[in-house]
Amino acid sequence: MSLLDDVANLRREAVEKIKGADSADTLGRIKVRYLGRKGLLTAILRGLKDLPDDQRKAVGARANQIRAELEQQIAEAVTGLSTEKSASAFDPTLPGTAQQIGAMHIVSQVMNEICQTFYGMGFEIARGPDVETDYYNFESLNFPPDHPARDMQDTFFVEGGRLLRTHTTPVQTRELERRNPPIKIIAPGKTFRNEEISTRAHVAFHQVDGFLVDEGVTMSDLKGTLVAFCRAFFGEDTKLKFRPSFFPFTEPSAEVDITCFLCKGKGCQLCKFSGWLEILGCGMIHPNVLTTGGYDPEKYTGWAFGMGVERVAMLKYKINDIRLFFNNNIRFLRQFV
Amino acid sequence: MKVSYHWLKELTGLDWPVEEMAERLTLCGTACEDIVSTSRYLDRVVVGEVLELHPVPGADKIRRAVTAIGSENLDIICGAPNVAAGQKVPVALIGAKLDSGFEVKKVKIKGVTSCGMICSQAELGISDDHSGIWVLDDDATVGKPLAECLDYDDYILDFELTPDRADSMSAIGIARDLAALASVKIRYPSFDLEESAESAADHIQVSIADEEACPRFTARIIRDVTIGPSPWWLQKKLLSCGMRPISNVVDITNLVMLETGNPVHAFDLDRFGSDEVLVRRAVEGEKMTTLDGKEHTLTPDVLLITNGKEGKAAAGVMGGEDSEVSSETRNILLEVAYFSPSVIRKSRRHLGIISEASSRFEKGVDPNNVPGASARVAHLFHDVCGGSVLKGVVDCYPKRIDPVTVSFRPDRCNKVLGTDIRPERMKQIFADLEFEVDGSDPMKVTAPTFRHDINLEIDLIEEVARVEGYDSIPDAQENIGPLFTPTHEEDVFEDEVRRMMTGAGFDEMISHGLVHSRQAAIIDSGLPYLKIVNPVSEDLDMMRNSLVHTGLIAVNHNVAHRNMDLRLFEIGKAYFPPDPDGLWLEDNRLMILVTGNSPASWRNASRPFDFYDVTGAIESMGEHFGWPSLRFEAETAPYYEEEVSFSIRCGDTEIGTIGQITETILKKFDIKQPVHIAELKISDLIKLSRDLSEFEPLPIYPAAPRDLALVVNETVQVGQVLERIRSVAGDMAETVDVFDYYKGKQIAEGMKSVGIAIVFRLKHRSLASQEIDKVQLDIIEMLQREFKAEIRTK
């Protein structure tokens, strides 16, 4: 077969396809296939230089003619398509009339997500009162009276000798008192601190505490559980760094950093160029706390952790002012519909 | 706590890069929060010599200093009063970047071009001293870069310490952690103390009246010191720990405190007023002026160092003004002591002073290093200030504090950590921490008295973990615990309410729950409030006892930000003071509120939100949770408009209230549009909820819909009409609904028109049309009789 035949076949094929096309998209693809820079017809024109002179002229002329013809046909087909569509009077582009749905508060959403993740690992949800006794909030958690550790948590005291809990850890003592091992609890809730309100501190925030008490529980279990949680919550490639720290109710204690989920550890504004974000505190439950709760610390061991919900939300959504959580401005609330 | 990098290198002999040192300390529990280079503002700063000073015409506060910098002489405008010809000074050249981001540029002032800047210590980031330019030592080489000349290429490491680690409040303490990490020995500063023949004990006596409060007190006497500025090596050490040099004697006491962690106090012996020291509690009402010039009225909470008669220092907190070391001081009484942490804590609280000394004493210093610290200070007073140290230390130590020995089982350690660390390695770690170890299983471990935090086996387990590194503890791969995790009905219920309310277009709000007593007075419901004893500000001094209150605060905030159209709900607690039986009630509630207008669309026009948007939301939840039908009973609540104020009842239970907030209250919250609110008790709602008990077969007989249109007096309650129709129709009426409601034109004044759709159907057989007609007649008769209704049957 000669090249001229090839060109003719190509033309026939293209014309048929143009006729069959039912959208501008398809026509666009046809144009690229035949006339584009790497198109079939273009390829033939490129190959001309290898032909003898006479052939080159004939094929060249024919190919150029076909090119012009196809371009016109495609243009006509596109116009034809659009006039046909606008003929319909039905307009699907009007906004749908569904009821506007509301937004769950971002604190509820983050708290639910944390609790659900732990629920999936076998943790049961428990709650306690916001107005607590000194015993549950401090004493049972190994804060001796008048100990400097109490200064770490500025406390609101209320009339009647009670206080607003400074963490959800009191739930730990309450649950130790009324359950039997294995005890595997997640305790979400509101907590209070006597602090000046600023962009970084508020009189209240939400916390999720978790703890596990059983025979043979180790710090290795604690690490494994928190690694599993952080990967589920912040992403599969999250790495954790455990730094020794101090809490009266745990020993050994640790502060946990995760690799910054924004820069993946390379360093950015969010992580203050460290590549790490401080996300929670944890440790092995102090033997004194177990003893107070009625357990023999020789037989039973346990671990606990706690994290601030607003803090997690602030990091995750780059919220720069903690006051936004309690102002209830719907322009804020509705961003999390 | 700030410590210099070079100092830590000097104490440990380690030459780790600064970042590595900081990171490894952080990973063993001594968290380094910041690393600052001491020479960060010393780029393009050189030593200069002021050659001449010339007045600047038209400006009397500034002068032109012709300053040699080696290669050339610069004209520099200087405003510092202490500049003088012949001084060696730091000169920041054009382009130097100083503290607070200031960049030195060539500037023209009053016609004079200034080609640099003579700097204060503050401008160079050396200290916070900005009282005048920094005058350097005379032997500084003109033209040399300042950092090189000062040999001051160091880093300040800023540590955030945990409250249990009192020992880390010193350079040696932090170095000990480093030494343990690297398994090296600390290079303690060594010195020979030269003492004179005269004995200190002949010149000072010490007695302690309260041995619990002051278990140990030592005194030394140093004679003939020369007060003056410290040598640069000493200044540098203080500066690189963030402390400002004052004079040699004061600087030495600070240096030894930073080095050892033992606070040290120097009295001017000649102003001390006697040759005896008595440590006792202050008497109620006793007065003393501390060296910051403040007079304090004391109580027995304050422990005093007295001269037998009057207080000369608040022990462990701050010295007294009248025995303070001054430029005239010749002879010194040196105090190094150990005070009980809780006593110092109470004392500094009473005095309202937190000092470097008090923050160390209240965490616990090393009682057994007291003589060591005293000797170190005395040695430096001799070396640096030329003093002669009287022989011996007067050591009053009535309450010996011995190191604690703790039993340690290596196997237990591995069981708690989930590790496989060899016992020999554990032994090594203890030895590296300067603990004494005896035996092998269990080991008898004795921690030195600088480690007050080691009392239990678990404390030793933590030492092993943090020195070995938490990284070496494997991450468990298995989950332990129960097979099944139950859920709780409150959690499930609240979660469902959130989903339903948001599905219905309501946004969830959350309040912190603290309110202002001023605002509380506005919506006083007569119920008591739980008061906060120590409010952070007067603004938030009680807990809410209703979610209505915080709902209005949210409306107030939104309308102030021009968000006028709101549908909000909150699930949260109302708080109450204990009842007479001592029961504390926290009542979990659901608040629903609407205000403003519904969203407009091309199909539906906007309309004001009202009462029925609230009841509608409640009723759809009622349908979902299977609550029996709700009734609204008129009941006056102080914050609802009288006309629109109801209790919500379900059977015999009052489950909440609903109403329209009074205009008076709205005005006080700056709200100019109606607000409708309902507040429901979650515990009651949960009790009323029930699951579908049995499925109902689908209807097989045909339905007969009939509509009734009636005109009744506007005071007739439609709910009652529907209820009566249902009762007359009995099981024949499948549904009874309102399809139309109208007041206004074509209807007489005081009347309303209601359209009611009834669907007749029986479950077990079909209905004949005569039967339906009969019931319909009964219904009409009832409506006419009981509600004086005018019927317009279609």
Ligand SMILES: [Zn+2]
């Ligand atoms: Zn980052």
